[in-house]
Amino acid sequence: xxxxxxxxxxxxxxxxxxxxxxxxxxxxxxxxxxxxxxxxxxxxxxxxxxxxxxxxxxxxxxxxxxxxxxxxxxxxxxxxxxxxxxxxxxxxxxxxxxxxxxxxxx
Amino acid sequence: xxxxxxxxxxxxxxxxxxxxxxxxxxxxxxxxxxxxxxxxxxxxxxxxxxxxxxxxxxxxxxxxxxxxxxxxxxxxxxxxxxxxxxxxxxxxxxxxxxxxxxxxxxxxxxxxxxxxxxxxxxxxxxxxxxxxxxxxxxxxxxxxxxxxxxxxxxxxxxxxxxxxxxxxxxxxxxxxxxxxxxxxxxxxxxxxxxxxxxxxxxxxxxxxxxxxxxxxxxxxxxxxxxxxxxxxxxxxxxxxxxxxxxxxxxxxxxxxxxxxxxxxxxxxxxxxxxxxxxxxxxxxxxxxxxxxxxxxxxxxxxxxxxxxxxxxxxxxxxxxxxxxxxxxxxxxxxxxxxxxxxxxxxxxxxxxxxxxxxxxxxxxxxxxxxxxxxxxxxxxxxxxxxxxxxxxxxxxxxxxxxxxxxxxxxxxxxxxxxxxxxxxxxxxxxxxxxxxxxxxxxxxxxxxxxxxxxxxxxxxxxxxxxxxxxxxxxxxxxxxxxxxxxxxxxxxxxxxxxxxxxxxxxxxxxxxxxxxxxxxxxxxxxxxxxxxxxxxxxxxxxxxxxxxxxxxxxxxxxxxxxxxxxxxxx
Numbered sequence: 187x188x189x190x191x192x193x194x195x196x197x198x199x200x201x202x203x204x205x206x207x208x209x210x211x212x213x214x215x216x217x218x219x220x221x222x223x224x225x226x227x228x229x230x231x232x233x234x235x236x237x238x239x240x241x242x243x244x245x246x247x248x249x250x251x252x253x254x255x256x257x258x259x260x261x262x263x264x265x266x267x268x269x270x271x272x273x274x275x276x277x278x279x280x281x282x283x284x285x286x287x288x289x290x291x292x
Numbered sequence: 293x294x295x296x297x298x299x300x301x302x303x304x305x306x307x308x309x310x311x312x313x314x315x316x317x318x319x320x321x322x323x324x325x326x327x328x329x330x331x332x333x334x335x336x337x338x339x340x341x342x343x344x345x346x347x348x349x350x351x352x353x354x355x356x357x358x359x360x361x362x363x364x365x366x367x368x369x370x371x372x373x374x375x376x377x378x379x380x381x382x383x384x385x386x387x388x389x390x391x392x393x394x395x396x397x398x399x400x401x402x403x404x405x406x407x408x409x410x411x412x413x414x415x416x417x418x419x420x421x422x423x424x425x426x427x428x429x430x431x432x433x434x435x436x437x438x439x440x441x442x443x444x445x446x447x448x449x450x451x452x453x454x455x456x457x458x459x460x461x462x463x464x465x466x467x468x469x470x471x472x473x474x475x476x477x478x479x480x481x482x483x484x485x486x487x488x489x490x491x492x493x494x495x496x497x498x499x500x501x502x503x504x505x506x507x508x509x510x511x512x513x514x515x516x517x518x519x520x521x522x523x524x525x526x527x528x529x530x531x532x533x534x535x536x537x538x539x540x541x542x543x544x545x546x547x548x549x550x551x552x553x554x555x556x557x558x559x560x561x562x563x564x565x566x567x568x569x570x571x572x573x574x575x576x577x578x579x580x581x582x583x584x585x586x587x588x589x590x591x592x593x594x595x596x597x598x599x600x601x602x603x604x605x606x607x608x609x610x611x612x613x614x615x616x617x618x619x620x621x622x623x624x625x626x627x628x629x630x631x632x633x634x635x636x637x638x639x640x641x642x643x644x645x646x647x648x649x650x651x652x653x654x655x656x657x658x659x660x661x662x663x664x665x666x667x668x669x670x671x672x673x674x675x676x677x678x679x680x681x682x683x684x685x686x687x688x689x690x691x692x693x694x695x696x697x698x699x700x701x702x703x704x705x706x707x708x709x710x711x712x713x714x715x716x717x718x719x720x721x722x723x724x725x726x727x728x729x730x731x732x733x734x735x736x737x738x739x740x741x742x743x744x745x746x747x748x749x750x751x752x753x754x755x756x757x758x759x760x761x762x763x764x765x766x767x768x769x770x771x772x773x774x775x776x777x778x779x780x781x782x783x784x785x786x787x788x789x790x791x792x793x794x795x796x797x798x799x800x801x802x803x804x805x806x807x808x809x810x811x812x813x814x815x816x817x818x819x820x821x822x823x824x825x826x827x828x829x830x831x832x833x834x835x836x837x838x839x840x841x842x843x844x845x846x847x848x849x850x851x852x853x854x855x856x857x858x859x860x861x862x
Contacts, residue, residue: 207418209417209418209421214412214413214414214415217412218412221412241417241418241421242421245421245422246425248418248421248422248425249399249422252401252402252403253418253422254401254403254416254418254419254422254443254447255414255415255416255417255418255419255447256414256415256416256417256418256421257414258414258418266407267407268407268409269407269408269409270408270409270410270411271408271409271410271411271414271447272410272411272412272413273411273412273413273414274411274412275411275412275413276411276412279409279410279411280409280411282409283409283411
């Protein structure tokens with residue numbers, strides 16, 4: 187399990203807790219992680235935490251969050267739980283899915 | 293029914309060479325599929341809502357785990373593990389314990405469409421990983437996917453889903469999993485989402501039909517690639533001990549045959565059956581129209597069993613138990629004492645209460661639990677609302693087979709409609725062919741009265757009377773009496789009594805005449821004797837007289853002799 191921690195102030199409970207479920211280092215998985223990092227840096231800078239779970243390593247974790255599709259992004263916090271499946275290539279839909287108000291372009 | 297869980301491969305029908313099969317352990321299903329489902333391949337079970345797909349799938353796993361030592365994974369897309377366990381507990385299956393023992397893994401896959409947003413490419417590797425993990429954890433050989441189609445509602449992209457399902461079935465085959473996949477029935481095809489495209493090796497179709505307000509479940513093997521199979525529709529039932537499919541004909545006829553004979557409870561009938569009654573474990577069919585004494589015969593049958601100290605069950609579908617007891621008491625048959633002693637169980641229920649399958653299950657259950665030596669069913673014809681229901685025959689074959697294997701002597705009554713010309717026998721041919729002994733009761737109307745008669749069209753393996761007898765009821769039981777044949781007619785009732793009286797009078801008359809003749813003869817003889825005595829006396833007298841005469845003549849001759857000698861010198 188790799189934890190990508192946003193740099194800077196480290197709080198116990200970030201406002202956004204995200205989990206990304208992948209299965210090995212496939213193209214789709216790597217793309218999803220890259221896209222997610224980019225989106226978070228752009229719109230949630232300093233307020234998020236990403237946990238990447240490789241199901242090939244920890245298959246027992248798949249049932250807990252009801253994972254079927256890979257990759258799946260799970261928003262645990264804030265409630266309610268949301269899921270976004272796919273490689274997260276469509277930024278707009280990811281933002282809608284996460285219910286994140288986009289930061290206006292500068 | 294407990295036999296079903298035996299791990300005995302000998303009870304399984306022989307498998308064909310070539311295609312390996314995995315027995316389901318579900319009663320009857322392995323017989324229809326000639327050994328079970330294809331090993332290492334997926335089988336599709338489709339049917340409408342509430343058909344028993346989940347029950348069948350779950351029992352497949354439970355039997356696999358308990359009877360064949362094959363652990364299984366239940367992947368549920370609809371019910372939660374707790375719900376499933378609660379539902380299966382009603383069939384007597386303890387899923388919680390099986391899970392604890394590592395013989396079963398339940399994974400509830402929940403897909404909420406509203407929670408899911410799709411952005412970009414994905415696959416269902418998560419599902420594969422979950423399934424693979426569960427399989428590896430318990431070393432599963434069997435997999436159930438119930439109902440995969442829930443995914444179509446939960447995932448936004450059907451194209452991805454279809455290609456992933458195709459991959460899933462290949463993956464299951466590669467891993468050698470014997471899988472049962474359930475699917476909802478579609479309008480014009482077997483399944484709503486065309487699952488039969490992916491799972492094409494073996495397809496079972498479940499169906500629940502309502503005929504005359506009574507529902508019956510049926511199962512059909514639509515397709516079984518590489519194997520022969522029963523092609524009929526088979527009724528099946530879900531009882532408190534699992535699923536049970538009823539093949540129309542049991543494939544084997546190898547129940548034991550007993551030579552011991554048991555009484556039918558009617559002395560005259562026993563006499564007609566070679567004087568000893570029927571074979572233990574045999575089946576007796578009693579047919580007749582209304583009021584011919586079928587129920588009474590059934591009561592006598594169980595009464596005789598209880599007299600021998602055996603256990604009996606009487607299933608009645610026409611009257612209540614108290615009414616039956618009262619009616620039989622009026623004939624001097626006291627069944628109540630047997631009920632009190634615990635030897636007799638009278639089970640009265642309304643035929644329309646449940647479908648045929650439920651009645652059959654009830655009989656199975658009661659017989660398996662009470663283990664009686666004798667069972668009577670009064671009447672079987674009432675169990676179905678339709679006339680000539682083919683299911684009834686199927687059910688009876690199954691029931692008769694079952695009772696024979698349990699060495700239970702059985703009696704079934706059936707109502708026949710009195711035909712215009714003679715034999716009501718015709719209508720019952722279908723059922724009678726599987727019974728060992730067939731008793732036909734009929735009403736004869738003649739001379740202004742109606743009498744009951746009994747005849748025995750058949751009784752396998754024993755000498756039996758070909759005569760028609762009269763069935764007589766009195767307040768001290770029932771019995772049979774010989775009928776009189778006069779000219780071309782069989783005489784019963786008053787005509788029989790009149791004939792009896794006439795014959796008695798005739799024989800009295802003949803006796804008197806005979807005595808008279810003897811008397812005459814004696815008289816004549818005495819007369820002759822007297823005459824003989826007289827003649828003898830006369831003969832004696834004459835002889836005496838003759839003697840005297842001879843003597844006298846002799847004296848005279850002697851005196852004259854010397855004179856004669858002097859008168860003739862030479």
